[in-house]
Amino acid sequence: MPLVCALALSPREMFGERAKPETKGNASAQKLLTMSWIDSTERRLGHLAIPHLLRYVALLNGLAFVLCQIKPGFEKMLEMDPTLVMQGQVWRLFSHVFVPSLGGVFPTWITAVFYLMFLVWLGDGLEQAMGVFRLNLYYLIGVIGTNVAAFLSGQSVGGFFLNNTLVFAFAAFYPELKVLFFFVIPVKIKWLAWLDAFLLVLSFLLSDWGYRAGVIAALTNFFVFFGPSWIQSRKRRKAQEERRSAYLESADGAETLHSCHLCGRTEVTAPEMEFRIARDGNEYCRAHLPGSGV
Structure with a gap:
């Protein structure tokens, strides 16, 4: 999870009342709930959706972390490696999402605990905002995009990009919700998402085209779910500005x-x-x- 080594939730947010999606300031995010192709897909495949999906993902992340502590190097068996997948190790297409994205200045086990708590918190919030099926679909497209990114870049990308898309989606629904940066500083989740976006853009600009293609592919789920509504909102704002300018010009003349x-x-x-x-x-x-x- 990006920045998870420096991130903790306030007790109220983690253990208290569940967050509610905001209805103001994020109209684009709310509109994905009524996208027709998602509705039609849900009618046909909704019964296959897994409730509390990210809780299970967090549980398997925790199990993988324990196994990695018992047997150092175990994560190498789970990572997404395009070369090994082509050699028949197809489980890597899915197992890489169970490798925790850890690191930072804090002890590994502390980072792991907050990583798993943060993942569960993100999952519960997104499931409440999007619904069970839509979150399942969003995550599945993210996994597929991450696999495509690995093949395009020729290297293992782990769960870094996939977890970023979860943060971006969460920030779209709960932009004003606060977390504790470095366990002390209250920061709105939208600013953490912007920081993640800045780091992604920076790595995009400083890398080769294979890696750049991988970044784009890995963010497919966010583009698919939020891109169309964002474009529509931009068009509406532009049209409103044009009408306002035309009115002012007509008033002047x-x-x-x-x-x-x-x-x-x-x-x-x-x-x-x-x-x-x-x-x-x-x-x-x-x-x-x-x-x-x-």
Whole structure:
């Protein structure tokens, strides 16, 4: 899990009331719940969905961690290695998601505990927001994308990219929810997602094209679920800005009854202003009326 070595949840968030998806500020995220192709797929395959999927993933991650401590190097049997998959070790297409993404300044077992807790927390929140089937589908597409990324880049990518997509999706539904950065600093989850995105972009720019293709493939699930609604929201905002600009232009060019001979203000541009005809026959706003003393 990205940044998991420096991340902990507050007790209330971890053990208290379950988080509720926000309805303001994340309309794009909410719209994926009504995407027609997902609805039709759920009607046909919804009975195959696994409730609490990420809890099982976390459990198997914990088991893999224990086995790795007992037998160092055991994770090598689980990692996604394109070459070994082509040699017949097909279990690696799925087993790599059970290898914990650990590391950092804290002892490994502490990192593992918070990693598993964070994974369960993400899963419960996403399942509440997306529904069981949609979360299953999102995770499955992520696993497939990670496998494609491994073949495109020619190297094992582990669960790093897949876990990033979980953080991105969670931030889309719960942008204002806070976690404790370095176990001390309260930080909104959306800022952690932006930090993850920055690190991904940086690695994308500094790597070869094989790795870049892998990054794109690994993020397929996020693009598929959130990309269309994000594009639509951008189009709507652009259309609103264009309508506003057109209205302002039409207002500026509209015929007016009053116009200040000195500053050019009209009753359209300055509706609160009074206009008067001066002795010289020209019309002025009250601010520039000759002899008004204003």
